[in-house]
Amino acid sequence: MRTDRIFARLDRELEPPKTEIPRMSRTRRALFGTTLAFYVAIVVAVLTTSWLVALDWKVMLFRPYEQWPEVHATLDYFVVLGQRGPTAVMVAAWLGWRSWRQHTLRPLLVLATSLLLLNTTVGAVKIGLGRLGPHYATQIGSAELFAGGDIFPSGHTANAVVTWGILSYLATTPRARRWLSVLSAVVALGVGATTVYLGTHWLSDVLLGWAAGLLILLALPWFEPLIARTEAWIFAMRELWRARRGTVPALPVPAGNGAAIVPQRRPAQKEPVREPVSAGGSGRSTTGRSGGHLGARPHAIRSERTPVTPAGSRHPSHSDRAPRGASPARPVTGG
Secondary structure (H helix, E strand, O other): OHHHHHHHHHHHOOOOOOOOOOOOOHHHHHHHHHHHHHHHHHHHHHHOOOHHHHHHHHHHHHOHHHHOHHHHHHHHHHHHHHOHHHHHHHHHHHHHHHHHHHOOOHHHHHHHHHHHHHHHHHHHHHHHHOOOOHHHOOOOOOOOOOOOOOOOOOHHHHHHHHHHHHHHHOOOOHHHHHHHHHHHHHHHHHHHHHHHHHOOOOHHHHHHHHHHHHHHHHHHHHHHHHHHHHHHHHHHHHHHHHHHOOOOOOEOOOOOOOOOEOOOOOOOOOOOOOOOEOOOOOOOEOOOOEOOEOOOOOOOOHHHOOOOOOOOOOOOOOOOOOOOOOOOOOOOOOO
8 A cells, every 4th residue: 555655664764853842932922922912903903993094095095006017917926925725735745745754743733733723813803803905995094894804814914924934933953944034024024015015905904914923923832732742643543553454354334234244264174084094005995885976075185185005015926036136046957
């Protein structure tokens, strides 16, 4: 099976050194608290239709896509780096290869946990506030809340922060962590600004999307024990499956029967016992015959038959022959 080859390859790989799992340090807690306060401030500013909503309208009426139309086509492709589907596939492929090489499921489990948190938190706020986008706004100066929309916060921006930030979070060396942090920050900032340029999001949507994604990255150390237990459970299930792999599978259940048919093992067949051979050398049994036929006995193949050596010689005896090696008798002549 294909899974057998995969497990065999994993067993041949060298065990890498243990990577340091991020902990919820004092600095990380401070950053988390600051980002959370910024998140709440943005929500309150939009709910109260403050100066931030007025800035949203100014940027929207400025119509950046009309001011710089020459970059419109390029930014249409660049914004794909914030779409959940394509980015998740690309990052999952890279992390899957790392899991293969390092004998661990932690990279994939961290990605799955972060995407689950992203969809839950961002999706709940989107649906709860129901804000309309700039292209669907109905009243100038309004926050356009509770109108059935789903753009606050920006999903593209939050997804870019989380998906590309995972690479920095899982980096194994300080140098790689620094470079990947810069790269993920540039991509996240660029995706957020691009959505404002295209007119698909308000500026406040992007600010809240950056904060939402950063909160998820900062909170991941709290979920590391759960990730470790999940990984241990998956490997335990794998070992259990390996142990049960050699058993005989049950036969298909026929229609109308609720119990599986378990195949029974055949009893060991005893080797047939042959009757003693008569001393006459005929090789036949001394048992009687019934109706001219041999009695019902299991038939043994040639390799299982016991070779029989008849008693006595097959050649008739000749009393007039001299023993081999003896000189023949000479006739006695009279004299």
